[in-house]
Amino acid sequence: MSAQATLDRAFKPLEQSIATGRIPGGILGVVEANGDRATRVIGDAQRVPHARPMTEGTWFDLASLTKVIFTTPRIIALAEAGKIDLDAPLISVIPDFRQYNPDNWERKITFRQCLGHQTPFPGVFPIYTYGTDPNLLRAFVLQHEWPAGPAVYSDLNFILLGIALERLTGKLIREQDPGPGFAWSADPANAAATEQDAWRGRVVVGEVHDENCYALQGSGHAGLFGTVVSVLDYAQSLLTASGVSPGVVELMRTRVGGRRTHGWELPYDGWSGGDHCSAATIGHTGFTGVGLWLDFAKGRAWTLLTNRVHPTRHFDSGIFALRRAVGDLVNAE
Template sequence: MMDAAHIVRKAFAPVSDAIQAGRIPGGVLAVFTNEGDRAIISEGQAQTVPSARSMHDDTWFDLASLTKVIFTTPKILSLAVDGHIDLDTPLISLLPDLRQYDANAWERKVTFRQCLGHQTPFPAVEPIYTYGRDPELLRAFILQCEWRHGSPVYSDINFILLGFALERFYGCSLREIELPRGFSFSADPMKSAATEDCTWRHKVMCGEVHDDNCYALEGAGHAGLFGTANAVLDFAADLMRDAHSPAVKLMRTPLSETRAHGFERPHAGWSGGDNCSTNTIGHTGFTGTGLWVDFDAGLSWTLLTNRVHPTRHFDSGIAQLRRAVGDLVTSS
């Protein structure tokens, strides 16, 4: 295997091209090998409007749905490994008031494992933030709503409910629960990559969560985490080191053709590219972030971009960019 510095220089080429073409403001790519070799590279702008700031290796990012796998999944799996919950029991073991007015509601039968693998009938998206500004009332709404029953799809509601379960177990808000080292639920705006010029908050989001529903709930299990590329790689290094621990084994255990517990696994067209081993897990975030860990190759990488800055309503080509970077990383 090439050294990490060579890999990161080679794999950054399509990121640099995307920046020069104006498809993304900036990006950071970091690579780690199981030999402890690490390299990082950054380019472009952390913010372009209303003023410009440069991107740096230590820029903080709104990690969006990487929250699901860096925070929520490990916490839920830790509860299972320690015997506090059974992954195959319904969420009502911690959320007894879920659809409490209908004992036969399908939502009361949904299990922790099904939520981790996005194997539930919840809708893909729901503008919960449009239903009010009181986070406690929004929590009550989510718990009592008669949700549309559809085919299993990737749904934030799965992890919103897992976040509620964590709050009930720990007896505090998610923002009071201990985080992995190097992460936070907010960041210094002057050290952060900006996200969207929000149409309903009327400002450019920077150091404050981009996800509308997470913002309205004042913390949720599907989004909200901030961190740097080095923090994300530290988390990946821990996964590689603890590859045979019960929790990480579960993260690698398939639940479907495309998903494991929390993480996504390689399949045709997936974000990690075509060269990953079958023993790879990864996940992406809406703001333009991603993390991938190939246990067979002893290789992990994170690509962090601010592709939604200043707007999400633009074809940044992020899906193709992630795959191109993954192919270059793993071909090394």
């Protein structure tokens, strides 16, 4: 079946979300390993304080897709090149991490554990409320006595991996090449707006929505911008291992623990990718309303890009059900 036919049947849930006012706008894109692809756009890129239509060229804040498009492949590539050992502790690259207590658990966590969210860090922490100096906040992350809990999905894992990348490259995240078709900001006139942010006192558009990433002025967990074309290009490169090392792709598909691979998530009951994915599927979502899923058995990937937090996150956008409905229709064969 062609990518266009797949998109035609899977577009209806997004169309309904726009029609009922739950999400301002969005783009659905499908790509096959052979290069066949299709995209469709609907709704508005911005509604507050003025309306702008969504276009295929609209730039999206990719939020946590940064973890799997930027940070994960770079960490794995460094391991493949022998620059780091995934099973070594982070202190092999960040020796000053929790340096005043050499026996604590933080100094024992490894790169692999961070990639798979297998650490005791808290799931959410408002780093941005501790100041606005990015160097001070990096020091805070490295020296704060973190409460240990059960292993959960935590941005802190990738904030630390981002600091490791900065140490290894000698460049801050925002000084590093984000990859072809990606950027660390976008022209506000051609970007999907996110939230009317009480902290910044403005509608956020073209700059990162995530408060911690904004305060850190670049991080490994968020901050990447891209278009539907750049996201599908990246997905196709993984499906075909072209421009990406097969070893990197293999580790992205390899389970670390629970339902996590190196960076990505695997299918489970109630998964964002729906119930009809093959077991050879990986996926990831982002808070702003984005997501990317790749089914290696079917040789197909799809991305759903929305601005569901515009103008506020404090609204039931139905994004969780929308993602599953789209995934089920993409894979309804």
